[in-house]
Amino acid sequence: MNLILLAAQDLLDDHCAVVRDPRRLRHLREVHRANVGDELTLGVVGGKLGRGRLTQLDADEARFEVDRLDQSPPPPLPVHLVLALPRPRMLARSLEHVTALGVKQITLLHTRRVEKSYWQSPELRPEKIHQHLVLGLEQARDTVLPEVNLATRFKPFVEDRLPGLLEHRRGLLAHPGMRDACPRGIDEPTLLVIGPEGGFIPYEVERLLEAGCHGIHLGGRILRVETAVTALLSRLF
Numbered sequence: 001m002n003l004i005l006l007a008a009q010d011l012l013d014d015h016c017a018v019v020r021d022p023r024r025l026r027h028l029r030e031v032h033r034a035n036v037g038d039e040l041t042l043g044v045v046g047g048k049l050g051r052g053r054l055t056q057l058d059a060d061e062a063r064f065e066v067d068r069l070d071q072s073p074p075p076p077l078p079v080h081l082v083l084a085l086p087r088p089r090m091l092a093r094s095l096e097h098v099t100a101l102g103v104k105q106i107t108l109l110h111t112r113r114v115e116k117s118y119w120q121s122p123e124l125r126p127e128k129i130h131q132h133l134v135l136g137l138e139q140a141r142d143t144v145l146p147e148v149n150l151a152t153r154f155k156p157f158v159e160d161r162l163p164g165l166l167e168h169r170r171g172l173l174a175h176p177g178m179r180d181a182c183p184r185g186i187d188e189p190t191l192l193v194i195g196p197e198g199g200f201i202p203y204e205v206e207r208l209l210e211a212g213c214h215g216i217h218l219g220g221r222i223l224r225v226e227t228a229v230t231a232l233l234s235r236l237f
Contacts, residue, residue, distance in 0.1 A: 001138045019062040043143040073143045078189045080105040084196035088121040099136025109151045113198045171213035178215030
């Protein structure tokens with residue numbers, strides 16, 4: 001936790017914040033090893049960052065005297081990530097990683113090789129998704145939560161939603177065997193589509209290419225989804 005991320009209800013007024021949930025309190029004690037008088041980085045969800053001085057820390061709450069919150073969060077990546085729904089444990093890590101890297105728009109997509117049982121996972125509950133997004137923000141010292149949408153049917157997504165998403169974005173389909181290597185250092189609005197473990201089936205590749213996505217690859221190695229996502233975002237942006 002490189003940032004104490006505050007919700008609106010944590011702010012008692014412009015100069016005082018209180019933290020009461022066990023996770024953040026435990027992190028303050030066991031990881032930061034914070035003591036009264038320490039200055040730490042604070043940020044408000046959806047707002048700015050700054051510094052605060054710890055004035056109280058006990059088993060039930062931590063209180064901060066807020067100095068100023070006048071720093072902007074890091075800029076977001078200009079990308080909408082469309083990710084075939086990974087298995088639950090990988091989903092948790094992937095959400096944290098892409099949030100830390102600055103992705104602000106995420107669509108989780110059903111494809112043929114996505115197990116239907118994955119959609120019943122507790123990891124897809126709104127509170128669990130929010131938890132992983134917050135961990136990513138705390139890691140990166142960011143305050144702006146990504147928007148996460150679920151697309152549980154492939155064909156309606158490609159036919160009804162994808163054309164609109166591609167109107168003002170460059171579409172890239174990351175899939176082994178594509179002709180062109182992943183570009184480097186682009187700065188234009190982009191929609192990046194990444195498949196599941198085992199990749200997309202040929203029908204899905206054809207439909208995504210027909211919709212306007214351009215196929216790219218990361219070389220001859222087959223990577224786990226969480227590794228591929230990080231590698232692609234780092235290389236592209």
